[in-house]
Amino acid sequence: MSEAPDHQDAAARRSAMVEQMQAETGIDEAMIARLVDGFYERVRADPVIGPVFNDRITAWEPHLQQMRLFWSSVALMSGAYHGRPMPKHLPLPVDARHFDRWLELFEATARERCPPLAAEHFIERAQRIAESLELGIAGANGVLLAKGERYVRPTEAWSPGE
Ligand code: HEM
Numbered sequence: 001m002s003e004a005p006d007h008q009d010a011a012a013r014r015s016a017m018v019e020q021m022q023a024e025t026g027i028d029e030a031m032i033a034r035l036v037d038g039f040y041e042r043v044r045a046d047p048v049i050g051p052v053f054n055d056r057i058t059a060w061e062p063h064l065q066q067m068r069l070f071w072s073s074v075a076l077m078s079g080a081y082h083g084r085p086m087p088k089h090l091p092l093p094v095d096a097r098h099f100d101r102w103l104e105l106f107e108a109t110a111r112e113r114c115p116p117l118a119a120e121h122f123i124e125r126a127q128r129i130a131e132s133l134e135l136g137i138a139g140a141n142g143v144l145l146a147k148g149e150r151y152v153r154p155t156e157a158w159s160p161g162e
Helices: 005-025 029-045 050-054 060-076 085-089 096-113 116-140
Strands: none
Touching: 005 060, 005 116, 029 050, 029 060, 029 096, 060 116, 085 116, 096 116
16 A cells, blocks of 8 residues: 655655745745636737637636646646646747747736745746747747847748839
């Protein structure tokens, strides 16, 4: 019945870490749920990034559930999320403008729904992940970004005489 000792150790270390992160930041699962739900409400109604989500996500509840697990893993290091976000983003028709808007909405929601220290904890992590997704998307489109450079897709093809 009992787990192997090193599994027990790992599980005990994990829950100690989660407790420590919760104590330091005040973040818990209820706060994560408030942040995620409020954020995607804004996302869905947004003219810049809303359509990218609404064209692809037909069932929102499973997506919200995944995102709560994701943020639990990222913010509390709970290990609750087991997906791989990068491949899901590589085919999306997005660039720096979409990431800027995503972060703007995320930051506004975090500052509105979380105490300041917790909000900054979420925002710092979101910024880092957004940067790495943008880098990945640029790479998937054959563009190698220099440090700090942003990925901007060429606008509509222009032909002489138009
Ligand atoms: C331009 C900004 C973004 C857009 C338009 C976008 C859009 C999407 C869409 C449409 C999906 C669903 C894909 C699918 O299930 O096939 C998705 C999944 C996901 N997104 Fe984003 N995203 C953006 C930025 C971000 C950022 C900055 C993060 C993290 C901080 C993030 C985290 C995730 C995660 C974890 C999933 C996968 C959930 C799962 O495992 O099912 N996204 N995103």
